[in-house]
Amino acid sequence: MNFELSEEQKMIQQSVERFVQENYDLTNRIKISSEDPGYSKDYWSSMAELGWLGLAFEEEDGGFGGNQIDTLVLMEQFGKGLVLEPFLANVVLGGGAIKRGASQTIKDSIIPGIMDGSMHVTLAYAEEQSRFDIEDVATSAREEDGNFIINGKKSMVLNAESADKIVIVARTSGSQVDENGISLFIVDATSEGIERENFPTVDGLRASEVIFENVKVPSENLIGEKDKGFEILQAVVNDAILALAAEAVGAMEVLYKDTVEYTQQREQFDHALSDFQVLQHRMVDMFMEYEQCKSLLFRATMETVQDPKLSQRTVHALKHLIGKSGIFVGESAVQLHGGMGVTEELRIGHFFKRLLVIDSQFGNADFHLNKFTNF
Amino acid sequence: MDIKLSSDDLAFRDEVRAFFDDNKMKAGEDYFSWRLNWFKKAREKGGWDVPKWPEKFGGPGWTPTQHYIWEQETAQANIPFDLPFGLGMLAPILMNYGNEEQQERFMPDIRDRKVNWCQGYSEPGAGSDLANLKTKAVLSDDGTYYTVNGSKMWTTLAHVADWIFCLTRTDDSGIKQQGITFLLFPMKQEGIEIKPIITLGGSHTVNTVHFTDVKVPVENMIGEEGKGWTYAKGLLEHERTGLAGLSKSLVELEQLKDNARSIQRGNGNLMDDSSYKSKIGELEIDLLATEFTELRSLASAAAGGEPGPESSILKLKGTEIKQRIQKLTVEASGIYSSAWGDKGVGPAFAKGGTAGYLNSRYFTIYGGASEVQKDIVAKKVLGLTKGSSK
Numbered sequence: 001m002n003f004e005l006s007e008e009q010k011m012i013q014q015s016v017e018r019f020v021q022e023n024y025d026l027t028n029r030i031k032i033s034s035e036d037p038g039y040s041k042d043y044w045s046s047m048a049e050l051g052w053l054g055l056a057f058e059e060e061d062g063g064f065g066g067n068q069i070d071t072l073v074l075m076e077q078f079g080k081g082l083v084l085e086p087f088l089a090n091v092v093l094g095g096g097a098i099k100r101g102a103s104q105t106i107k108d109s110i111i112p113g114i115m116d117g118s119m120h121v122t123l124a125y126a127e128e129q130s131r132f133d134i135e136d137v138a139t140s141a142r143e144e145d146g147n148f149i150i151n152g153k154k155s156m157v158l159n160a161e162s163a164d165k166i167v168i169v170a171r172t173s174g175s176q177v178d179e180n181g182i183s184l185f186i187v188d189a190t191s192e193g194i195e196r197e198n199f200p201t202v203d204g205l206r207a208s209e210v211i212f213e214n215v216k217v218p219s220e221n222l223i224g225e226k227d228k229g230f231e232i233l234q235a236v237v238n239d240a241i242l243a244l245a246a247e248a249v250g251a252m253e254v255l256y257k258d259t260v261e262y263t264q265q266r267e268q269f270d271h272a273l274s275d276f277q278v279l280q281h282r283m284v285d286m287f288m289e290y291e292q293c294k295s296l297l298f299r300a301t302m303e304t305v306q307d308p309k310l311s312q313r314t315v316h317a318l319k320h321l322i323g324k325s326g327i328f329v330g331e332s333a334v335q336l337h338g339g340m341g342v343t344e345e346l347r348i349g350h351f352f353k354r355l356l357v358i359d360s361q362f363g364n365a366d367f368h369l370n371k372f373t374n375f
Numbered sequence: 376m377d378i379k380l381s382s383d384d385l386a387f388r389d390e391v392r393a394f395f396d397d398n399k400m401k402a403g404e405d406y407f408s409w410r411l412n413w414f415k416k417a418r419e420k421g422g423w424d425v426p427k428w429p430e431k432f433g434g435p436g437w438t439p440t441q442h443y444i445w446e447q448e449t450a451q452a453n454i455p456f457d458l459p460f461g462l463g464m465l466a467p468i469l470m471n472y473g474n475e476e477q478q479e480r481f482m483p484d485i486r487d488r489k490v491n492w493c494q495g496y497s498e499p500g501a502g503s504d505l506a507n508l509k510t511k512a513v514l515s516d517d518g519t520y521y522t523v524n525g526s527k528m529w530t531t532l533a534h535v536a537d538w539i540f541c542l543t544r545t546d547d548s549g550i551k552q553q554g555i556t557f558l559l560f561p562m563k564q565e566g567i568e569i570k571p572i573i574t575l576g577g578s579h580t581v582n583t584v585h586f587t588d589v590k591v592p593v594e595n596m597i598g599e600e601g602k603g604w605t606y607a608k609g610l611l612e613h614e615r616t617g618l619a620g621l622s623k624s625l626v627e628l629e630q631l632k633d634n635a636r637s638i639q640r641g642n643g644n645l646m647d648d649s650s651y652k653s654k655i656g657e658l659e660i661d662l663l664a665t666e667f668t669e670l671r672s673l674a675s676a677a678a679g680g681e682p683g684p685e686s687s688i689l690k691l692k693g694t695e696i697k698q699r700i701q702k703l704t705v706e707a708s709g710i711y712s713s714a715w716g717d718k719g720v721g722p723a724f725a726k727g728g729t730a731g732y733l734n735s736r737y738f739t740i741y742g743g744a745s746e747v748q749k750d751i752v753a754k755k756v757l758g759l760t761k762g763s764s765k
Contacts, residue, residue, distance in 0.1 A: 003671055004376065285749075298667055299667040373655065
């Protein structure tokens with residue numbers, strides 16, 4: 001048992017930290033976020049060149065054979081700058097499904113493109129009625145002459161606007177909420193019958209509602225076995241939870257440290273705010289929640305690397321704590337910054353918004369507490 | 376990063392389990408002779424009777440992972456009780472600040488569990504603000520002994536203690552942290568009066584202790600006169616970074632869940648009650664996180680000698696978790712939670728549950744109240760010193 005990063009991981013950590021420091025001041029982030037496609041293509045190319053996009057792919061697919069700990073290292077640093085580039089959509093979600101279940105032909109045609117930044121992929125899983133239940137899939141895929149015909153609407157699809165390919169979760173059999181009968185397909189985002197309604201999210205990222213109307217997909221595009229897609233989806237969602245939790249931990253670190261610094265500078269009632277014990281204790285609580293989230297992040301990630309089958313319960317625990325503590329730290333940071341905390345001028349509010357969004361993705365704190373207690 | 380136990384660690388765990396198994400108390404065996412024999416056997420294993428002592432003083436010299444394994448296994452096994460005062464509190468001070476003669480005089484009896492110690496720190500006017508102590512020690516004209524007068528309060532198990540390690544004031548001319556002297560003396564002597572304090576749970580664990588002209592030879596002073604605060608503070612730090620009893624809490628939590636499942640509600644049981652279940656869930660999640668905070672703290676201590684910032688939150692979180700377990704036990708007892716005494720009505724676990732909960736309130740008070748712990752984290756970890764901006 002050890003908690004040390006490898007020398008290689010430490011180097012990557014330093015290089016991402018530097019990248020974020022040099023490129024992600026608030027003004028620049030706001031500018032990038034407000035222009036299409038909602039991230040910087042130059043930064044995306046740099047990330048590809050630095051090898052970050054290939055870290056989590058298998059060596060036989062041309063990747064570096066890394067695991068969830070490597071992703072943790074990247075995401076924690078991304079969280080410190082609220083990085084906008086679609087790493088989650090491409091590498092963890094779309095790429096995660098493909099590396100787990102796609103045929104070699106599909107892997108060969110897509111993974112190199114993800115790694116060099118030339119091909120964008122995302123995952124369409126949620127639906128209007130499904131809320132956080134990933135097994136609740138109404139979108140149908142009907143088999144017809146060696147093709148599948150997909151009909152339905154997918155919601156909150158991350159970075160669909162810039163995606164070349166979409167991995168879609170559809171139902172091939174069973175009732176609407178059966179785990180069995182779910183299948184994954186990869187489709188061209190520009191296929192006939194696909195319509196995307198794009199919009200910004202609260203945190204300045206991009207998502208879309210995607211409508212599929214009689215979209216024809218050849219059966220070779222099936223990812224994994226027909227009807228057996230749930231297991232892949234669950235594994236991808238768990239990876240996404242780990243990645244988002246790492247990002248949240250990075251964001252919480254910025255929030256508590258910024259708050260400590262601000263309260264030392266700001267004077268009211270002839271004292272630095274940091275002199276007031278009631279504020280000190282609130283900051284200690286923020287610090288403690290951050291450390292506890294970090295601990296549980298390490299635990300869930302290390303358990304997943306060791307055996308994903310045994311880590312499910314801890315992943316639920318993690319997403320609960322991240323949601324609850326993330327919002328506590330965010331709200332506290334805003335509160336202790338006073339009026340300035342509720343303006344767009346300070347980065348505090350932007351980090352808070354990101355933590356709010358993270359709680360709403362892949363199941364919020366209550367959802368995962370319920371999963372945890374019923375496990 | 377890797378969560379797997381190495382083959383050496385797994386072998387160690389098996390060895391620990393085998394040891395506990397081989398040395399279980401046999402039917403009809405006398406508890407106290409079993410206890411002493413158990414520690415003798417543990418000593419033969421190479422310092423297992425004093426796991427936390429450094430190798431130099433006969434400890435086993437375990438890695439952080441081995442300490443963690445030991446704590447997990449001891450939480451589940453039936454091993455003899457131990458008190459922290461001599462072994463965990465005084466011994467480290469003797470090791471760091473005592474002279475060789477004192478080490479040789481006191482440590483063997485501590486190790487053999489022959490002498491019971493109590494801690495004379497808090498006073499009527501010195502609780503979390505410990506340095507405010509008034510108990511006076513005056514050096515005799517010939518410089519051979521101190522005369523101690525004053526009172527200590529909240530002295531745990533003073534009524535069964537053979538000796539006390541005691542903070543006394545030898546000088547009040549400077550700031551209150553100066554002029555404190557660390558003395559050791561026997562409890563069973565003239566001039567010492569012990570009065571019980573009954574706590575909310577109805578039990579007698581803590582006491583008030585009065586000293587009237589108690590004579591203490593200068594050989595019984597640790598380190599230098601007036602420097603006692605430094606020694607005591609070192610101990611408090613040690614106390615804070617020690618294991619937070621989390622493995623024990625995990626075992627107790629599982630027991631609590633079993634208890635809750637034994638309470639029928641409709642066609643199910645109390646664990647089907649969504650609000651009760653949520654409280655259990657949140658508690659367990661905090662425990663899972665805190666357990667890893669402890670592991671991180673052990674690992675950083677092993678790597679750099681100094682425990683990292685995360686260690687500062689262990690006492691805060693660990694004590695709060697223990698209290699929540701007690702509270703949920705009371706809740707599970709329902710109407711029977713109001714029954715007092717040894718009668719035992721309702722489910723077996725309900726007996727003494729409320730008394731246990733009431734006594735558990737001191738977890739966040741002793742050893743520096745939680746609010747004082749937060750002051751320390753604010754200052755030491757976050758750098759929020761008063762007037763830091765000026």
